[in-house]
Amino acid sequence: MKLEGLHHVTMITADAQATVDFYAGTLGLRLVKKTVNFDSPDAYHLYFGDETGAAGSILTWFEFPGAARGRAGIGMVHRLQLGVPSDASLDFWAARLDGAERGERSLRFTDPDGLALELVVSDLGNPPLQAVHPEVPAEHAITGVEGARAYSAFAPVTEGVLTDVLGFEHEGAGEYLLQGGARAFRWAYDPAPGLAGRQGAGTVHHIAWASRDEEHLAWQERIAGADGYVTEVRDRDYFRSIYFREPRGVLFEIATFSPGFAVDEDPEHLGEALKLPAQHEHLREQLERALSPVVNPRAAAVA
Numbered sequence: 230m231k232l233e234g235l236h237h238v239t240m241i242t243a244d245a246q247a248t249v250d251f252y253a254g255t256l257g258l259r260l261v262k263k264t265v266n267f268d269s270p271d272a273y274h275l276y277f278g279d280e281t282g283a284a285g286s287i288l289t290w291f292e293f294p295g296a297a298r299g300r301a302g303i304g305m306v307h308r309l310q311l312g313v314p315s316d317a318s319l320d321f322w323a324a325r326l327d328g329a330e331r332g333e334r335s336l337r338f339t340d341p342d343g344l345a346l347e348l349v350v351s352d353l354g355n356p357p358l359q360a361v362h363p364e365v366p367a368e369h370a371i372t373g374v375e376g377a378r379a380y381s382a383f384a385p386v387t388e389g390v391l392t393d394v395l396g397f398e399h400e401g402a403g404e405y406l407l408q409g410g411a412r413a414f415r416w417a418y419d420p421a422p423g424l425a426g427r428q429g430a431g432t433v434h435h436i437a438w439a440s441r442d443e444e445h446l447a448w449q450e451r452i453a454g455a456d457g458y459v460t461e462v463r464d465r466d467y468f469r470s471i472y473f474r475e476p477r478g479v480l481f482e483i484a485t486f487s488p489g490f491a492v493d494e495d496p497e498h499l500g501e502a503l504k505l506p507a508q509h510e511h512l513r514e515q516l517e518r519a520l521s522p523v524v525n526p527r528a529a530a531v532a
Contacts, residue, residue, distance in 0.1 A: 306379045
């Protein structure tokens, strides 16, 4: 039994439209689902990814309008790495992203909420998961999420839960590789800054790993058997999930591939309509009045 790779990463934003403009507009990802938070239905939950909404391409946001900017600290992810095909792609994105900082094989920048992002030349052998955007040539389009870095008090110490329970390979001080059944992913711990972390806009809420549907309950049993506190299985409409905190404090999720994002929308029209969990459907009229309309750049371009 092994994890299949990354499923998705979920963040917090203070402004849904600014997030849509940046990720679906500037970065050229596809808005694949517009729904609401299961636990707080007055908050948007937006999903972005490749053309099909494939696991490994998905970045999601909870919107809490006007939320104060957060700060990554111990037990929090502080940087996400997105793949691009080549060094020439880094040149393209350096010209497109104002204020980006070019490295030898990477390009660092922040999103409108201050989340730290890094484009890296993909070298893990992952199949490209790309969206189509009229201003982004296919040869430079983002190919999926390649890695993430978190803060830890004991960054160089090998984390046995990663290696012995979840199947990551230890590659050196604080560096790990998940060689999943479907995709590979780099995970790392960095020394924590002196200031305490604060959840808010621009911070990562949790990171989710992908599991085969038939192995999902076995992962729940394995984590519980390793003395981890793990939740019951939760139906998230597009996948089923379990949650637990790894020993360094980062909130992990393990999610299934099925049923996927096309379960309630035609694949050609993903992300166009507001989709509500069944438990909140009776609130549709109220929520449609309360939620600020979000303009999808793709839909606007077609119109």
